[in-house]
Amino acid sequence: MALNYFQPLFEVIRDKDRCIKCQACARQCSNEVHKYDAELDMMISDSQTCVDCQRCVTICPTRALKITENNNQFRTNANWSQQTMTEVYRQAESGGVLLSSMGNPKPYPVYWDKILLNASQVTNPPIDPLREPMESRVFLGKKPRNVSFNEDGSVNTKVTPTLELSTPIMFSAMSYGSISRNAHESLARAATELGIYYNTGEGGLHKDFYQYGPNTIVQVASGRFGVFKDYLETGAAIEIKMGQGAKPGIGGHLPGQKILEDVSRTRMIPMGTDAISPAPHHDIYSIEDLRQLVYSLKEATEYKKPVIVKIAAVHNVAAIASGIARSGADIIAIDGYRGGTGAAPTRIRDNVGIPIELALASVDQRLRDEGIRNEVSVVVAGSIRSSSDVVKAIALGADAVYIGTAALLALGCHLCRTCHTGKCNWGIATQRDDLVKRLNPEIGYKRLVNLVHAWDHEIKEMMGGMGINSIEALRGNRLMLRGIGLTDKELEILGIQHAGQ
Amino acid sequence: MVINANEVGYFDLNKKIVECPDEDITVTNAMGQRYIGCGVAGKKITVEGTPGNALGAYLDGSRIIVHGNGQDAIGDTMNNGEIIIHGSCGDTTGYAMRSGKIFVKGNAGYRVGIHMKEYHEYFPKIVIGGKVGDFLGEYQAGGIIVVLGIGYEDECPVGSFVGTGMHGGYIFIRSEHEPKGLPVQVCCEKATDEDKKKIAEYVEEFSVNFGYNSEELLSGNFYKLTPNTASPYKQLYTHN
Numbered sequence: 001m002a003l004n005y006f007q008p009l010f011e012v013i014r015d016k017d018r019c020i021k022c023q024a025c026a027r028q029c030s031n032e033v034h035k036y037d038a039e040l041d042m043m044i045s046d047s048q049t050c051v052d053c054q055r056c057v058t059i060c061p062t063r064a065l066k067i068t069e070n071n072n073q074f075r076t077n078a079n080w081s082q083q084t085m086t087e088v089y090r091q092a093e094s095g096g097v098l099l100s101s102m103g104n105p106k107p108y109p110v111y112w113d114k115i116l117l118n119a120s121q122v123t124n125p126p127i128d129p130l131r132e133p134m135e136s137r138v139f140l141g142k143k144p145r146n147v148s149f150n151e152d153g154s155v156n157t158k159v160t161p162t163l164e165l166s167t168p169i170m171f172s173a174m175s176y177g178s179i180s181r182n183a184h185e186s187l188a189r190a191a192t193e194l195g196i197y198y199n200t201g202e203g204g205l206h207k208d209f210y211q212y213g214p215n216t217i218v219q220v221a222s223g224r225f226g227v228f229k230d231y232l233e234t235g236a237a238i239e240i241k242m243g244q245g246a247k248p249g250i251g252g253h254l255p256g257q258k259i260l261e262d263v264s265r266t267r268m269i270p271m272g273t274d275a276i277s278p279a280p281h282h283d284i285y286s287i288e289d290l291r292q293l294v295y296s297l298k299e300a301t302e303y304k305k306p307v308i309v310k311i312a313a314v315h316n317v318a319a320i321a322s323g324i325a326r327s328g329a330d331i332i333a334i335d336g337y338r339g340g341t342g343a344a345p346t347r348i349r350d351n352v353g354i355p356i357e358l359a360l361a362s363v364d365q366r367l368r369d370e371g372i373r374n375e376v377s378v379v380v381a382g383s384i385r386s387s388s389d390v391v392k393a394i395a396l397g398a399d400a401v402y403i404g405t406a407a408l409l410a411l412g413c414h415l416c417r418t419c420h421t422g423k424c425n426w427g428i429a430t431q432r433d434d435l436v437k438r439l440n441p442e443i444g445y446k447r448l449v450n451l452v453h454a455w456d457h458e459i460k461e462m463m464g465g466m467g468i469n470s471i472e473a474l475r476g477n478r479l480m481l482r483g484i485g486l487t488d489k490e491l492e493i494l495g496i497q498h499a500g501q
Numbered sequence: 502m503v504i505n506a507n508e509v510g511y512f513d514l515n516k517k518i519v520e521c522p523d524e525d526i527t528v529t530n531a532m533g534q535r536y537i538g539c540g541v542a543g544k545k546i547t548v549e550g551t552p553g554n555a556l557g558a559y560l561d562g563s564r565i566i567v568h569g570n571g572q573d574a575i576g577d578t579m580n581n582g583e584i585i586i587h588g589s590c591g592d593t594t595g596y597a598m599r600s601g602k603i604f605v606k607g608n609a610g611y612r613v614g615i616h617m618k619e620y621h622e623y624f625p626k627i628v629i630g631g632k633v634g635d636f637l638g639e640y641q642a643g644g645i646i647v648v649l650g651i652g653y654e655d656e657c658p659v660g661s662f663v664g665t666g667m668h669g670g671y672i673f674i675r676s677e678h679e680p681k682g683l684p685v686q687v688c689c690e691k692a693t694d695e696d697k698k699k700i701a702e703y704v705e706e707f708s709v710n711f712g713y714n715s716e717e718l719l720s721g722n723f724y725k726l727t728p729n730t731a732s733p734y735k736q737l738y739t740h741n
Contacts, residue, residue, distance in 0.1 A: 087741060090739050090740075090741060091739065093739075094739035095739075096737060096738045096739030097737055097738050097739065098738075098739060098741040099738040099739065099740055099741055100741050220578075222616075223597070223616060224578045224596075224597035224616065224618075225618075227559075227578050227597070228559065228561070228578070228580040228599065229540050229542070229559055229561045229580060232540070232559065264620070265620075268599060268618070268620040268623065269618050269619075269620055269642060269643070270619065270620060270621075270643065270669070273642060273643075273668060273669055274668050275642075276640055276642070276666065276668065278616065278639075278640055278666070282593055282596065282612050282615050282616070282639070283573070283574050283577065283592075283593045283596055292535065292554055292555060292574070295535070295536065296535070296536050296539055296555040296558045296559070296574075296577065299511075299515055299535075299536040299539040299540070299558075300536075300539045300540030300558065300559045301540070302519070345738075346741045418740070420738075420740065421740060
């Protein structure tokens with residue numbers, strides 16, 4: 001018999017003095033880690049299948065459980081880490097492509113943490129957002145080059161459709177299928193209450209959620225799942241997905257076992273069939289071809305909706321963004337290499353793409369240099385973790401940000417990074433009814449609203465500290481930023497000075 | 502109503518079509534204007550000349566008849582309706598179409614029927630009279646594609662890589678020559694009389710549209726292509 005080379009990643013530690021054998025942990029764990037042994041009258045745990053999602057720890061009424069990393073060690077080797085070795089074992093056993101979830105966890109530099117914000121002292125006094133009006137509202141879309149007036153003083157300039165956001169934060173594209181119905185409902189209701197937008201991803205739009213259309217961005221990707229006229233007309237904007245930060249250059253694949261009845265109806269494909277989104281749009285090989293898709297969507301919706309083109313941040317992102325700005329798109333969304341995913345090949349997720357901070361800085365600069373920055377708004381994602389990341393992104397030149405992982409954390413996600421198994425104990429990345437119902441959208445949407453309200457207030461406080469009372473005055477205002485511990489090259493790309501300068 | 506497309510750009514032309522109260526519209530002198538009939542429901546649009554790319558994209562139940570050749574991306578993501586081309590057409594005809602019918606009298610380009618899909622009553626059909634380029638039915642997830650190979654009886658009327666990534670639906674090819682170099686995801690067998698019943702209705706409609714004898718066409722040898730497992734990609738991955 002072949003030996004099992006895989007050691008448990010985690011260790012379940014149970015305080016037997018505290019455990020009252022209520023078996024809540026056993027009922028809650030979809031990975032079947034915990035079990036009650038009637039003969040021994042005790043709870044037993046098999047750490048092998050534990051993913052450290054912290055559900056049992058959170059649910060345990062007597063705080064008897066904790067999960068730690070398994071400290072069993074292979075012989076230390078600076079070149080061959082235990083994880084790398086285990087991956088080799090996995091592939092030797094299965095012959096398969098390694099599949100992971102959520103964003104790149106590798107210790108690459110996080111530039112947000114190497115950028116510091118300015119504040120006013122003595123001159124140009126700070127503003128207190130509790131007492132004075134602060135504007136965090138933004139409009140996404142093309143901005144006219146100049147404004148002209150009629151004789152009676154009314155504005156004569158034709159303005160193309162825009163999205164109005166109460167605060168420069170939107171929920172990233174996550175499809176129904178990759179996340180649950182209750183997660184979608186939470187996002188949709190929160191976006192509506194907040195006056196922002198959530199994004200369907202490419203899984204179509206559930207008919208129960210058409211009512212949230214005014215706060216919905218509908219996505220069109222290479223698989224075209226669930227795309228038809230009503231869908232396009234229901235959304236406030238249409239996003240063409242060209243790429244995703246977690247997996248640039250490859251497509252998507254929702255396995256047949258996740259295509260249950262409701263997902264099947266929403267994607268408009270039969271139950272149980274694989275939903276494959278090819279890597280490219282097979283009608284797009286050039287900016288001219290992209291323009292054709294942009295305008296076919298505009299024609300189909302009578303030029304009433306802004307069109308977003310979403311790309312992954314890759315090496316020549318500035319040139320690509322310049323092309324997109326000329327394709328007729330109204331908004332460019334750029335997704336950095338730390339962006340989340342419901343499933344991506346590990347090697348792609350961990351090794352392809354570039355940091356969003358550098359991509360954003362170079363795109364904004366390129367569009368300014370070419371005099372076309374007003375032709376598009378720039379939205380960045382992957383990953384924005386806090387309100388200070390938002391402020392830094394806007395000062396680097398973004399119009400708004402997308403948050404995905406942070407939104408899921410608000411719903412209970414603990415980043416165990418096993419979305420692809422479909423057994424999410426928090427009811428988010430699963431289609432199993434017994435798990436989905438654990439996420440109450442009534443509570444979920446309020447937590448999302450709380451999160452964005454809190455961030456909005458923090459954004460205003462940081463702006464106020466800088467003496468800025470309008471987000472428009474912060475955008476691209478790189479004088480408000482200083483680098484710390486960065487090389488000359490990094491500072492040059494970010495277009496900022498070093499702290500102390 | 503007749504709309505003369507001579508020296509009219511696509512924006513103005515399509516505006517006229519959408520705003521026209523008549524159900525029956527004829528567009529004359531089409532010269533490559535894109536997006537004709539894009540997302541349009543409940544109309545009959547006859548096009549004289551050559552329409553441009555993305556004819557009938559997102560089509561939602563209209564009937565489009567082209568007396569001439571079509572270009573690329575005809576019926577892209579079309580949801581319902583019918584497109585009849587009395588000539589040949591270009592690449593990605595019927596890209597991701599979900600329902601409705603496309604009939605092409607002549608030849609079609611690369612990637613015909615790519616990512617076609619079906620769902621319950623939605624069932625897309627494409628019938629090509631002549632031959633097609635490479636990647637026919639790539640990523641096909643549902644529906645039926647028929648290539649009749651009329652006038653190309655001495656060769657197999659499809660290019661290479663037919664059905665790459667196919668995971669649903671059927672492809673029927675009328676030929677004595679078996680398609681070569683098929684990917685592993687595709688099963689190819691000679692169609693039985695029972696199989697041919699699946700396509701009889703559409704071959705009949707093709708024949709009525711373009712003046713052929715459907716019985717004669719159906720009596721020929723057909724190869725039937727289907728995906729060879731229900732979930733061909735599952736074994737590709739291992740959880741990490």
